[in-house]
Amino acid sequence: RDTRPLNFIDVNTIAEAFLHHENRRVDKGACIQFRGRRYETKPELIGLKVEIAYDPTNPEILTISHPGIKPFTAKPLVIRGYCAQTPALPPAMQPETPKTSRLLDALEARHKESKRLMTDAISFANYGKEGRAHV
Template sequence: KGKVERFNRVVDSFLSEVAVEKPDTLDRLNELFQVWLSECYQNKPHSALGEKISPESAYRSDRKPLRFIDPDLLADAFLHCETRKVDKSGCISFLDQKYEVGLSFIGRQVDVVYDPSDLEELTIEYEGYTPWKARKLVIGEKAGKRPPLPSHFQKQEAESSRLLKAAESKHQERQIEQAPAVTFRTVWKEDANNV
């Protein structure tokens, strides 16, 4: 906590001084802060480090050389990984986009390694295979608009109902079959006086 408090005092003293200077732009304010940080904090002797030793000189006098991590290794450390199943077309669905993986992986689970800030290209990993890149599936010109149907397949306007005509025909057949039967209605119509 002491280091943080000391740094906060340096920032507070800078704010007091910069208020007098009144910089016009943010860039100028940042330049002045870098100067203040360098001269009044990093290169100023610190009592805990010994006589006339600044944090900057103590840092630079370390006998162990600085080690820098390999940029590719660092980039890989911040990648995300998820598992997806390859569909029947050899593609995976990832964040509402289709990516072509390959027909030989249909039905298999593959690992998708990706950078969340760049989803144009994904790295696909599968055991026993060298990782490869998968790009967004772009539907080409051959899969464009469907050609028009021939005229005999086109939708035709109906002039009458085929179902209703078939029902009417069946009804007439049924009436002919039932005509010989005696019904109360037919008797009433034939001789209304003898009932």
Template sequence: MQSFLDEVALENVKTLPELNDWFHVCLTECYQNKPHAALANKQTPEAAFRSDPAALQFVDPQHLADSFLHAEQRKVDKAGCISFHGKKYEVGLLFIGQSVQVVYDPADLTEVTIEYEGCTPWKARELVIEERSGKRPALPEHLQKQPAAESRLLRGAERKHDERTQIQTPAVSYRMLRKEAGQDV
């Protein structure tokens, strides 16, 4: 590659298509059709490729696409959702507290695949909060905060204090008795 870059610099290339054309010419003539000592009978890579008796095997496009997917673990929260790359995805209430495998394409996070042991993988879409989940409606008038005329806390404490005082009143208090001169109590 370095020798190609050195040579193409002499051509004063200005565009990417022009660079690609020069690379194709160099690859074909300086590599693919040049004899290589590592190949049998010092064949060219082109000749070795064409003389191979094995049939070409093509990869299933879905398998190839799946090979470039990424995967990460996430724990499902108490709402049945996961947070993933700053977005929420609904996984399901059955998986609350469980760790699931998130398989995704880093170029497109609108839909991810969720995998969990013993379950068939399923798709989860980004959770979008819509109009119906907007601001909460106002409470009816009878449930609104009412201005207080007195402290309910202090009134309740006063009632408890009165009850406790009535229970303790029949008890004998020796402080209340006066010692009269010369008499024992």
């Protein structure tokens, strides 16, 4: 029966009234810590204190604000599976099982060379002993 018109308040204003607020310091990796999880912020906030606003029923999404920077939302930092993978080595650098021993190959080559030299040498061990029985 009231003749005055109803004034509706903006939904964002009402939502802001029920948010919880806390202060956090941004670390060197441009991240903040909240409830045991890391949230990524902007690099220009490194080392500064920021105010975070969150809904206690859904603390996964944070609204981060700092004077002079437009408020933005941050979600939990997810480290994907591709992080910290070592690149594949080229085939020339991959370990391979040796077929033979280099040391044994070198010794065998030296032995063959010494046998070749011995077969080419002239031996005078039996010189003069062939036909004579007297000494």
